[in-house]
Amino acid sequence: MILILKNLATDDQIDHVLRRVEEMGLQHHLSRGTHRTIVGIIGDEDQLREEPLRAIPGVAQVVPVLPPYKLASRDAHPESSIxxxxxxxxxxxxxxxxxxxxxxxxxxxxxxxxxxxxxxxxxxxxxxxxxxxxxxxxxxxxxxxxxxxxxxxxxxxxxxxxxxxxxxxxxxxxxxxxxxxxxxxxxxxxxxxxxxxxxxxxxxxxxxxxxxxxxxxxxxxxxxxxxxxxxxxxxxxxxxxxxxxxxxxxxxxxxxxxxxxxxxxxxxxxxxxxxxxxxxxxxxxxxxxxxxxxxxxxxxxxxxxxxxxxxxxxxxxxxxxxxxxxxxxxxxxxxxxxxxxxxxxxxxxxxxxxxxxxxxx
Amino acid sequence: MILILKNLATDDQIDHVLRRVEEMGLQHHLSRGTHRTIVGIIGDEDQLREEPLRAIPGVAQVVPVLPPYKLASRDAHPESSIxxxxxxxxxxxxxxxxxxxxxxxxxxxxxxxxxxxxxxxxxxxxxxxxxxxxxxxxxxxxxxxxxxxxxxxxxxxxxxxxxxxxxxxxxxxxxxxxxxxxxxxxxxxxxxxxxxxxxxxxxxxxxxxxxxxxxxxxxxxxxxxxxxxxxxxxxxxxxxxxxxxxxxxxxxxxxxxxxxxxxxxxxxxxxxxxxxxxxxxxxxxxxxxxxxxxxxxxxxxxxxxxxxxxxxxxxxxxxxxxxxxxxxxxxxxxxxxxxxxxxxxxxxxxxxxxxxxxxxx
Amino acid sequence: MILILKNLATDDQIDHVLRRVEEMGLQHHLSRGTHRTIVGIIGDEDQLREEPLRAIPGVAQVVPVLPPYKLASRDAHPESSIxxxxxxxxxxxxxxxxxxxxxxxxxxxxxxxxxxxxxxxxxxxxxxxxxxxxxxxxxxxxxxxxxxxxxxxxxxxxxxxxxxxxxxxxxxxxxxxxxxxxxxxxxxxxxxxxxxxxxxxxxxxxxxxxxxxxxxxxxxxxxxxxxxxxxxxxxxxxxxxxxxxxxxxxxxxxxxxxxxxxxxxxxxxxxxxxxxxxxxxxxxxxxxxxxxxxxxxxxxxxxxxxxxxxxxxxxxxxxxxxxxxxxxxxxxxxxxxxxxxxxxxxxxxxxxxxxxxxxxx
Amino acid sequence: MILILKNLATDDQIDHVLRRVEEMGLQHHLSRGTHRTIVGIIGDEDQLREEPLRAIPGVAQVVPVLPPYKLASRDAHPESSIxxxxxxxxxxxxxxxxxxxxxxxxxxxxxxxxxxxxxxxxxxxxxxxxxxxxxxxxxxxxxxxxxxxxxxxxxxxxxxxxxxxxxxxxxxxxxxxxxxxxxxxxxxxxxxxxxxxxxxxxxxxxxxxxxxxxxxxxxxxxxxxxxxxxxxxxxxxxxxxxxxxxxxxxxxxxxxxxxxxxxxxxxxxxxxxxxxxxxxxxxxxxxxxxxxxxxxxxxxxxxxxxxxxxxxxxxxxxxxxxxxxxxxxxxxxxxxxxxxxxxxxxxxxxxxxxxxxxxxx
Missing domain, CATH: 3.20.20.70 (Aldolase class I)
Structure with a gap:
């Protein structure tokens, strides 16, 4: 999961975001770009999906990196089912x-x-x-x-x-x-x-x-x-x-x-x-x-x-x-x-x- | 209900259409235009709506003239409900x-x-x-x-x-x-x-x-x-x-x-x-x-x-x-x-x- | 700009991605997650937008972080125009x-x-x-x-x-x-x-x-x-x-x-x-x-x-x-x-x- | 072309519609149904298409019976072009x-x-x-x-x-x-x-x-x-x-x-x-x-x-x-x-x- 923060996200907001990620028992990876700050979250995306991350102040966009289905996914079952x-x-x-x-x-x-x-x-x-x-x-x-x-x-x-x-x-x-x-x-x-x-x-x-x-x-x-x-x-x-x-x-x-x-x-x-x-x-x-x-x-x-x-x-x-x-x-x-x-x-x-x-x- | 017949509808097809309408106990109104023949059907449109009229050979298009809902319609109940x-x-x-x-x-x-x-x-x-x-x-x-x-x-x-x-x-x-x-x-x-x-x-x-x-x-x-x-x-x-x-x-x-x-x-x-x-x-x-x-x-x-x-x-x-x-x-x-x-x-x-x-x- | 790499991206592919970013004169920021590797690119997103990044082998998704318009953007001109x-x-x-x-x-x-x-x-x-x-x-x-x-x-x-x-x-x-x-x-x-x-x-x-x-x-x-x-x-x-x-x-x-x-x-x-x-x-x-x-x-x-x-x-x-x-x-x-x-x-x-x-x- | 008149179209409105059709040099065909009155217009539909028929008071719907293209139509040219x-x-x-x-x-x-x-x-x-x-x-x-x-x-x-x-x-x-x-x-x-x-x-x-x-x-x-x-x-x-x-x-x-x-x-x-x-x-x-x-x-x-x-x-x-x-x-x-x-x-x-x-x- 990647969080793209708002243009004007304050340091306090960034700290709050990181604290929230830690509270979920996950690791974060902060990357400050020229125009935007990005937070990569490392860990179980299924757990994260349930969290209203976009509602955290300062968060502009939430980008999932995995599909939300598991049993239906070809990743989980590479062979075609009959x-x-x-x-x-x-x-x-x-x-x-x-x-x-x-x-x-x-x-x-x-x-x-x-x-x-x-x-x-x-x-x-x-x-x-x-x-x-x-x-x-x-x-x-x-x-x-x-x-x-x-x-x-x-x-x-x-x-x-x-x-x-x-x-x-x-x-x-x-x-x-x-x-x-x-x-x-x-x-x-x-x-x-x-x-x-x-x-x-x-x-x-x-x-x-x-x-x-x-x-x-x-x-x-x-x-x-x-x-x-x-x-x-x-x-x-x-x-x-x-x-x-x-x-x-x-x-x-x-x-x-x-x-x-x-x-x-x-x-x-x-x-x-x-x-x-x-x-x-x-x-x-x-x-x-x-x-x-x-x-x-x-x-x-x-x-x-x-x-x-x-x-x-x-x-x-x-x-x-x-x-x-x-x-x-x-x-x-x-x-x-x-x-x-x-x-x-x-x-x-x-x-x-x-x-x-x-x-x- | 209006039936627009196909360009190449034959007389036999037209007769068949009219007979089908009569079998439903309804009246028809035939109108031969320059390019297309039209059949107006007079009677209860609700009854007609259930019939697969578009599947009758020679019929190109079925044009309903009334909405398919009755109790919800303002026609049936002109005053706004509270x-x-x-x-x-x-x-x-x-x-x-x-x-x-x-x-x-x-x-x-x-x-x-x-x-x-x-x-x-x-x-x-x-x-x-x-x-x-x-x-x-x-x-x-x-x-x-x-x-x-x-x-x-x-x-x-x-x-x-x-x-x-x-x-x-x-x-x-x-x-x-x-x-x-x-x-x-x-x-x-x-x-x-x-x-x-x-x-x-x-x-x-x-x-x-x-x-x-x-x-x-x-x-x-x-x-x-x-x-x-x-x-x-x-x-x-x-x-x-x-x-x-x-x-x-x-x-x-x-x-x-x-x-x-x-x-x-x-x-x-x-x-x-x-x-x-x-x-x-x-x-x-x-x-x-x-x-x-x-x-x-x-x-x-x-x-x-x-x-x-x-x-x-x-x-x-x-x-x-x-x-x-x-x-x-x-x-x-x-x-x-x-x-x-x-x-x-x-x-x-x-x-x-x-x-x-x-x-x- | 964020690149999300494919599940099965090889180390060679990852190296190639990073080299391409460097060739553009930009910095990258690699983040290896549990399931996916992410590359943050730091620098001028306008320049990047012109590059067919999604066509680089191993790249699954390209996530821009800035809007593609500049003069029309409120970021560039916070006051409403008359x-x-x-x-x-x-x-x-x-x-x-x-x-x-x-x-x-x-x-x-x-x-x-x-x-x-x-x-x-x-x-x-x-x-x-x-x-x-x-x-x-x-x-x-x-x-x-x-x-x-x-x-x-x-x-x-x-x-x-x-x-x-x-x-x-x-x-x-x-x-x-x-x-x-x-x-x-x-x-x-x-x-x-x-x-x-x-x-x-x-x-x-x-x-x-x-x-x-x-x-x-x-x-x-x-x-x-x-x-x-x-x-x-x-x-x-x-x-x-x-x-x-x-x-x-x-x-x-x-x-x-x-x-x-x-x-x-x-x-x-x-x-x-x-x-x-x-x-x-x-x-x-x-x-x-x-x-x-x-x-x-x-x-x-x-x-x-x-x-x-x-x-x-x-x-x-x-x-x-x-x-x-x-x-x-x-x-x-x-x-x-x-x-x-x-x-x-x-x-x-x-x-x-x-x-x-x-x-x- | 078929005109479906409004539920409450008055006789004056119906007369006005028919007069407008006559003024265009075309024939009409009136059909009074149980709930709606229908006017079939017989003649050149291309001419009619240019007229704002739906703007005539009392008209609820205009139903064309021919496609609006002619040279592109298969009717006009039954054989497939090469x-x-x-x-x-x-x-x-x-x-x-x-x-x-x-x-x-x-x-x-x-x-x-x-x-x-x-x-x-x-x-x-x-x-x-x-x-x-x-x-x-x-x-x-x-x-x-x-x-x-x-x-x-x-x-x-x-x-x-x-x-x-x-x-x-x-x-x-x-x-x-x-x-x-x-x-x-x-x-x-x-x-x-x-x-x-x-x-x-x-x-x-x-x-x-x-x-x-x-x-x-x-x-x-x-x-x-x-x-x-x-x-x-x-x-x-x-x-x-x-x-x-x-x-x-x-x-x-x-x-x-x-x-x-x-x-x-x-x-x-x-x-x-x-x-x-x-x-x-x-x-x-x-x-x-x-x-x-x-x-x-x-x-x-x-x-x-x-x-x-x-x-x-x-x-x-x-x-x-x-x-x-x-x-x-x-x-x-x-x-x-x-x-x-x-x-x-x-x-x-x-x-x-x-x-x-x-x-x-």
Whole structure:
């Protein structure tokens, strides 16, 4: 931690600053420059982070030198983590391909969509049973009936299922049905919820909040990790920006940035990032090319009657075409779609012809 | 609701659109322009809002003509609401002046700060017992002990108290101690929490999320109102922007904008909006001049040892000076600080010398 | 300047860093912490700023300790500057009240509007003769004919005039007619233009760019000052944000922030900041209350036929009402509208009853 | 154009609106809904765009149905344009690979860098002779000497050169040396400059402004096109956002969005978009995968002594590695790096193994 003192900091203020550092049991290192005095503090930065150093009279600026997260940091865990979701791997060259409708809806439709996306190569099926809707008058999801149906889909097609949990009181219930728990963008900083999913044994898909920095996102992962649940997959799903042309702004650079700072896998969600089916394929490809560990896409076979987010869904045939392109790109990058549990493992892509993704990023 | 069709929409697509509108039991109004065909839909827009109209083939754009909130709308309730917090009024010329430390801390300090801010004219005392901290390793608040202490402060100085609730499971507990429940910026779209505070009888202070539009904010108020709790006070506390010079970007125009769209009171929080004590007084004055129904300011008597947010706290003497300036400004605007329950009512400001705040906005 | 080295910086890298600093003729101060090594550099930071220090192998972060502007800095010029525009003062308690239509239009309308805003207390008349329009097909301004007409208005009502210059080739021409040159938001970083107006003798109104930080704004002022023109007035006119409800986001905190960092006057422009007549009065009052040195407002007597920006213009009678409120607020703050050259000076406001604006900010 | 009238619009106001539309020689189409009255206007929207319709009393909202650009629109020109820069094609499957240092510097270094990037496959060499620096005290470029040197590099390696022009007075001079003129992000809305480059015969590289929407960008292209210069290549180079981790926010979705709305080629500039060498390769790959028509990357062989932007430069060997990966990806997408004029044409990539890029987007 470095303290930059104010231009006009008095000797008394400087003494007071040094005394405060000593009281914390830490060492200081004073450096008087031409225009400013600097105090380097040597010792445990985590301890310091909790102190309101900027409120000490005479202090102009506090410059941390370490990231505020530990368990999520690549420093602490240099190897990339691979998260196993009921047999489907995400990370380390294994691509998690999440597909399915926004909401769990009627059973026939669910089975129909699942059958198709599985055939295209999806390895995690999604559907919301509890929907965080911006309007209290909008469809709020089927609740536990939706969870049951989702489980049935998972069982029938032997595909793990992921669904959103929006309330700490529901974590246990949802964990009973789903293979992976999603924490949505609006709840990224719902710390009570993060703590509960951290106590759960289920892997967690943590979506980036609309105005979260990468540090904010990693701190929320840290909440989950610090409760003992190390199976966290991050998801870039678009952030707020000024151009109304797209629903959100797809921050593709978040992928290599997260991979540099953290060992946790990160996937991309071009459906929410753009809100437009016509932009989803290009952004899905961009995400993979940037090194993402998977892609989350909403698929519906009749978007104009979907219970939620119909206008951003791909049709199953559009998803199938895109999946084919993504497979080719994955092979070029030396990666592959993870296989479903029990599936025969496809021969690995030819390492000669592939770009080593580690090198790219 | 207006549908703008695509350039190349076919007659079949247009027929399909019209049929879909009829199936919803609504009337349509077709208008073929030089370059585009437009379909006006006549009937209940709330019903339409739930339909994925943009997903109908041939539809390019959906233009709503009504706001998506109803109970929060000024259309539905032309007169400005006045929210009563255990005898302290907010709205309609009555200014709610919230002051106190970020976190509830040790008793002596709490009483000391409360005594001072009450003397300066504050009429609601604040302090967090459950803190939504970005780090899992940071001080998380005193919990129920903090609530008890806050209640004691309120009783001793006869001042209502407001505190944040972060978890739907805690709403009942917190309601037992606090006069007003705060929903923080990070939880603005925690719909489970909004639903619970909506069922509570306590007035609610709803803070705007860091990337919430005004429509988003009013929709969250609608969640609370739709559960039967009509006592909602909104709070502008700064939004995310690109200049790191301040913690957030204080959106002072939100004040007249909300007052035009909604009957609910809105106050400003320059402490969180700027994160800098040196900018708080100017922004507090700006908020009042823009027509705010109150001001929320964090005050601590030794910021350098505060348990949270010390660097943005005003000292009690700084708050006192600012409160004096705010009183003069309030008088000019024809408003006044609400009085504490049981206090003698100060003589109203002279209407001759005041600017009618309705006219200003 | 402080260099924070990378976690894994080698001794060779550290040696190389120190050698580079020495080659620049500067001193270094090494501090090895528990996790990171820090190099303080002692000497002229301006010289260092030009060096690509972050590109030196092993350097993780470069932390400057001084602002990059010098002439614009309050450090260099502690007293607030007062800019004199042909006899009208802006800064130091003197409020510059700029009013007039967006574009210079037909003479009768110009005289009519000018007469009214002068009667309301405006002390600078504005109107664009060269318009930076987002569409090449839109009205581009009357050109030199507009300048002549603007000059005539200024002469008839004895009020200085301000108009935008958009092209370095036109600075001399425009300077021949106008009392003050405006550099618009879109040209804030048009450095060729800044250099030319810096060589001019006319005072400059420099508007903040839509995505300019305060540092960016002050660096652009520095361009002008560095050419020898010290008469720069800054203008906050709204920045880009994510809520489409207003044209821009009015950053009222920019006022006290600029006043803390710089000696230059800063005014606010609620017309462009909001783009909505219904929000302009509240934001004008907010700007003054925050300590602004003046207010810029577009006024038109028939907005529905205005050549540009009609939808955001106030009517003369709306401006008059607002001007009355602003005068009352100015008196409360111990400030006053500057008087036109040759006008009798109104008695100064009573210092006893006024809030000292220095204290507020 | 659609006018949505205010809730309380009177019959007189409605009549006035209709009369105004008739006065413009256009037809209207009135539709009275349950809550709002709508006026559709039939006729030339370009004419209407210039009218301040929102300023007509009773009008709440104006909804355009057509984009404001014409020559840049894909509606007007359905086939993708291919821009030819002295023999190097950009667009339609031909990738423009721009590489070179930020600033033109000493001759030996220039020749050295050029030789290397040409060997890696770059087909346009860049270097700034006039630098738009945020500080007036920073290196401003070598001026005409830099242009001469750049021309010499181009001649020696038979590679077209692109350089920035920042001042309308310099367009003719720069056109005498460079094969392509760059308009930088800070000058995107410098309309005087756009008009001058529009009169030039040189192809133009137009970079997106930091807070420009896609519509803003296309309107600036329209300025150039409307002067008769149809050879415009757009460039996404990052926009402003709230996370300080990267210099800008790389908006990769701009690529498919622009390609849908316009026929003009669009390339990406990950150097400025991220400002970090460690993120450039991933973002370059992402841009290509999203369908970009080329990639702009800054390369320097000793970043720590670069005259500008050293910290974001790739080393020649890093560029070479990335170029290899980009070539593989291009082949997969059915595209190829354009060849230098006079070069033997490499055999086209195998269409069997390639993804059709039209389908992807």
């Amino acid at each position: 998260v196993d979701v009921s047999g489907v791997k995400i990370g380390g060259g294994h691509l998690g391909m999440i597909a399915g409708p926004c909401s769990v809806e009627d059973p026939d439709r669910m089975f129909r969509i699942a059958e198709k996306v599985v055939a295209s190569g999806a390895n995690l099926f999604r559907g919301g049973a509890y929907k965080p809707r911006t309007s209290p008058y909008a469809f709020q999801g089927m609740g536990e009936d939706g969870l049951k149906l989702l489980r049935e889909v998972g069982n029938r097609y032997n595909i793990p299922v992921v669904t959103e949990v929006t309330d700490p009181r529901l974590v246990e219930l949802v964990s009973g049905y789903a293979d992976m728990l999603q924490v949505g963008a609006r709840n990224m900083q719902n710390f009570a919820l993060l703590t509960e999913v951290g106590k759960s044994k289920r892997p967690v898909l943590l979506k980036r909040g609309m105005s979260a920095t990468i540090t904010d996102l990693l701190m929320c992962a840290e909440y989950i990790l610090s409760q003992g649940n190390m199976n966290v997959v991050l998801c870039e799903r678009g952030i707020k920006s000024f151009d109304p042309a797209t629903r959100n702004l797809f921050d593709v650079a978040a992928v290599p940035l997260v991979q540099q700072l953290s060992h946790l896998p990160i996937i991309v969600d071009p459906s929410h990032a753009t809100g437009r089916p016509d932009l989803i394929p290009a952004c899905a490809m961009a995400g993979l090319a940037a090194g993402a560990d998977g892609v989350h896409i909403e698929v519906h076979d009749c978007p104009e009657v979907a219970k939620s987010d119909g206008p951003q869904a791909l049709l199953p045939e559009q998803y199938d075409q895109l999946a084919g392109q993504m497979k080719s790109l994955a092979a070029l990058l030396g990666k592959q779609f993870s296989t479903l549990p029990g599936s025969p493992n496809p021969s690995a892509s030819d390492p000669q012809s592939s770009i080593n993704s580690e090198t790219v990023v | 929210v009563d917090v255990s005898g302290v009024k907010i709205g309609g010329g009555h200014l709610g002046m919230i002051a106190g430390p970020c976190s509830v801390e040790d008793p002596d300090r709490m009483f000391r700060i409360a005594e001072k801010v009450v003397a300066s004219g504050a009429n609601l005392f604040r302090g967090g017992a459950y803190k939504p901290r970005t780090s899992p390793y940071a001080f998380q608040g005193m919990g129920e002990d903090g609530l008890k202490l806050l209640r004691e402060v309120g009783n001793r100085y006869n001042i209502p108290v407001v505190t944040e609730v972060t978890d739907p499971r805690l709403v009942e507990l917190v309601s037992g101690y606090a006069d007003m429940l705060q929903v923080g910026a990070r939880n603005m779209q925690n719909f489970a929490l909004l639903t619970e505070v909506g069922k509570s009888k306590r007035p609610v202070l709803l803070k705007r999320g860091m990337s919430a539009t005004i429509t988003d904010l009013l929709m969250c108020a609608e969640y609370i109102l739709s559960q039967g709790n009509m006592n909602v006070v909104l709070c502008e506390r700064g939004i995310k922007s690109f200049d790191p010079a301040t913690r957030n970007l204080f959106d002072v125009a939100a004040v007249p904008l909300v007052q035009q769209l909604s009957h609910l009171p809105i106050i400003v929080d320059p402490s969180h909006a700027t994160g800098r004590p040196d900018l708080i007084p100017a922004c507090a004055m700006a908020g009042l001049a823009a027509g705010a129904d109150g001001v929320h300011i964090e005050v601590h008597d030794c910021p350098e040892v505060a348990k949270s947010d010390g660097p943005q706290a005003l000292l009690p003497e700084q708050y006192d000076q600012l409160a004096g300036q705010m009183k003069s400004l309030a008088a000019l605007l024809g408003k006044q600080f609400s009085t504490l329950p049981g206090s003698p009512n100060p003589s109203a400001s002279d209407p001759q010398s005041s600017i009618n705040s309705e006219t200003v906005v | 800019v004199d525009v042909s006899g009208v003062k802006i800064g130091g308690g003197h409020l510059g009240m700029i009013a007039g239509p967006c574009s210079v239009e037909d003479p009768d309308r110009m005289f009519r509007i000018a007469e009214k805003v002068v009667a309301s207390g405006a002390n600078l008349f504005r109107g664009g003769a060269y318009k930076p329009r987002t569409s090449p097909y839109a009205f581009q301004g009357m050109g030199e004919d507009g300048l002549k007409l603007l000059r005539e208005v200024g002469n008839r009502y004895n009020i200085p005039v301000v108009t935008e210059v958009t092209d370095p080739r036109l600075v001399e021409l425009v300077s021949g007619y106008a009392d003050m040159l405006q550099v618009g938001a879109r040209n804030m970083q048009n450095f060729a233009l800044l250099t030319e107006v810096g060589k001019s003798k006319r005072p400059v109104l420099l508007k903040r760019g839509m995505s300019a930080t305060i540092t960016d704004l002050l660096m652009c002022a520095e361009y002008i000052l560095s050419q020898g023109n010290m008469n720069v007035v800054l203008c906050e006119r709204g920045i880009k944000s994510f809520d489409p409800a207003t044209r821009n986001l009015f950053d009222v905190a920019a006022v006290p922030l600029v006043q803390q960092l710089s000696h230059l006057p800063i005014i606010v422009d609620p017309s462009h900041a909001t783009g909505r007549p219904d929000l302009i009065p509240a934001c004008a009052m907010a700007g003054l209350a925050a300590g602004a040195d003046g207010v810029h407002i577009e006024v038109h007597d028939c907005p529905e036929v205005a050549k540009s920006d009609g939808p955001q213009a106030l009517l003369p009678e709306q401006y008059d009402q607002l001007a009355g409120q602003m005068k009352s607020l100015a008196a409360l703050l111990g400030k006053q509208f500057s008087t036109l050259p040759g006008s009798p000076n109104p008695s100064a406001s009573d210092p006893q009853s006024s809030i000292n604006s220095e204290t507020v900010v | 821009v030819d820069v002295s023999g190097v094609k950009i667009g339609g499957g031909h990738l423009g690979m721009i590489a070179g240092p930020c600033s033109v510097e000493d001759p030996d270094r220039m020749f050295r860098i050029a030789e290397k990037v040409v060997a890696s496959g770059a087909n346009l060499f860049r270097g700034g002779a006039y630098k738009p620096r945020t500080s007036p005290y920073a290196f401003q470029g070598m001026g005409e000497d830099g242009l001469k040197l750049l021309r010499e590099v181009g001649n020696r390696y038979n590679i077209p050169v692109v350089t920035e022009v920042t001042d309308p007075r310099l367009v003719e001079l720069v056109s005498g040396y460079a094969d392509m003129l760059q308009v930088g992000a800070r000058n995107m809305q410098n309309f005087a400059l756009l008009t001058e480059v529009g009169k030039s015969k040189r192809p133009v590289l137009l970079k997106r402004g930091m807070s420009a929407t896609i519509t803003d960008l296309l309107m600036c292209a329209e300025y150039i096109l409307s002067q008769g210069n149809m050879n415009v290549v757009l460039c996404e180079r990052g926009i402003k956002s709230f996370d300080p981790a990267t210099r800008n926010l790389f908006d990769v979705a701009a690529v498919p969005l622009v390609q849908q709305l316009s026929h003009l080629p669009i390339i990406v500039d990950p150097s400025h978009a991220t400002g970090r060498p460690d993120l450039i390769p991933a973002c370059a790959m992402a841009g290509l995968a999203a369908g970009a028509d080329g990639v702009h990357i800054e390369v320097h062989d000793c970043p720590e002594v670069a005259k500008s932007d050293g910290p974001q430069a790739l080393l020649p060997e890093q560029y070479d590695q990335l170029a290899g990966q980009m070539k593989s990806l291009a082949a997969l997408l059915g595209k190829q790096f354009s060849t230098l004029p006079g070069s033997p044409n490499p055999s086209a990539s195998d269409p069997q193994s390639s993804i059709n890029s039209e389908t992807v987007v």
